[in-house]
Amino acid sequence: MTPVAAPARLSRSALGLPMPPERIVHFGLGAFHRAHQAWYTARASDAAEWGIVAFTGRSRDLVDRLRPQDGLYTLVERGVDGDRCEVVPSIVRIESGDDVPAFVAAVADPAVVILTLTMTESGYRLGADGTPDLSDPVVAADVALLSEAFTTGSADAARPGTAMARILLGLDARRRAGAGSIAVVPCDNLPDNGGKFRRALVDLAERTSRELPAWLATKVSVVSTSIDRITPAIDGTVESLAVAEAARWTDAAPVVTEPFSDWVLEGAFPAGRPDWESAGARFVDELAPWENRKLWMLNGAHTVLAALGQVRGHANVNSAIVDPVCRDAVEALWDDDARQLPEFDLADYRAALLERFGNPRIEHRLAQIAQDSTTKMRLRIVPVALAELADGRTAHGCATAVAAWVLGVRAGLVPSPDGVGEHADAGDDPPSSATLLDLLDPRLAAHTTFAGLVLAACADLSAPWDFERRLRHVP
Structure with missing residues (x-):
């Protein structure tokens, strides 16, 4: 031999x-x-x-x-x-x-x-x-x-x-x-x-x-x-x-x-x-549209999955994205993103992202992605929310993304933002959604309709999921 x-x-x-x-x-x-x-x-x-x-x-x-x-x-x-x-x-x-x-x-x-x-x-x-x-x-x-x-x-x-x-x-x-x-x-x-x-x-x-x-x-x-x-x-x-x-x-x-x-x-x-x-x-002569497409859609979805996926018991991106609750939260965010990216026809890009996220042989751990989540939220979610609100829309997908982050922070699965102790009300342990939204961005916290949507989304995402009620179709 x-x-x-x-x-x-x-x-x-x-x-x-x-x-x-x-x-x-x-x-x-x-x-x-x-x-x-x-x-x-x-x-x-x-x-x-x-x-x-x-x-x-x-x-x-x-x-x-x-x-x-x-x-x-x-x-x-x-x-x-x-x-x-x-x-x-x-x-x-x-x-x-x-x-x-x-x-x-x-x-x-x-x-x-x-x-x-x-x-x-x-x-x-x-x-x-x-x-x-x-x-x-x-x-x-x-x-x-x-x-x-x-x-x-x-x-x-x-x-x-x-x-x-x-x-x-x-x-x-x-x-x-x-x-x-x-x-x-x-x-x-x-x-x-x-x-x-x-x-x-x-x-x-x-x-x-x-x-x-x-x-x-x-x-x-x-x-x-x-x-x-x-x-x-x-x-x-x-x-x-x-x-x-x-x-x-x-x-x-x-x-x-x-x-x-x-x-x-x-x-x-x-x-x-x-x-x-x-x-x-x-x-290219102008990078911003390409940059925003990637930051808001790929990285933004990762930030949502890192919080909500862990809350729902997932460890990796590929398992979180096939969870209907996580998938619908991502799709809702992408609907908001698409309105702020008129330069692109995003159907193929969205399909490609779902295929990439679902690759079962890439072990992309949610706990790793969750690091520095507050900074990531401010870069990837907040700008779209502010733009949607400025255009007279509800920014429902962004509100759902913020709610996912809030639940992750409250569960201790993603890092808390700086200043939680100084902003928290007496007995506010874990911090309330209002406290966290204000720390994330005071402009969003001051928008009563958006703040209400975040609070409602926190309740929706915490409740047993009704598969007939898809987040992206909620008015």
């Missing part, structure tokens, strides 16, 4: 893969970047010209797992009918996010012409006005640190703690090195992510440096993006074993994602970029 060979360790030499030159820096290395921007770069027609230097957040975990593999990893596209494994070779160097000198040096490298970011919504640390939140002690400390460093010429020794401050430090090093123009591409699920990033960066520069604001205006292009690919958290050990069995190589850092992917970008790349169009990306 011929012995079966052990799986080979994943490496460039073993697979005969070249090392593309370092042209892109990424901050915030995680599963999503590897399933999206790194994957698009690897599939571009000129991929051999574009290598990525990737920095983690703060953990060294991915550094320790990816370095022995020369930055290679397996992307597992998990479809309903099976898996497709692909090695992604675009990441050529991996560094720890807390290595500030390495990050600054990478951004200042003249060969690098693109900086991409996945920092998550909370990683921007912005106040309500969209500028750096000076009430955050870490932000305030970084403003003081950068001000002194730029004034005294000691920037090389600075070690700021926030992502925005580190990025500004890297750009200042690029300015001093005369390294030329660079495009910054935020890839987080924020409306107007490019605009938000630029405004926050300029505000931070104006608070800390005399030279940087003018240089940023002429040398830094900020590109807005809308990104879409469901990439759930996984059990790395289990998936590594599955890759070894299916692909016959050992991979300590695989990524599992769905077959669907979408990337829409708006903005200039003054010093060049990969041919991402050849990999399926789209460049």
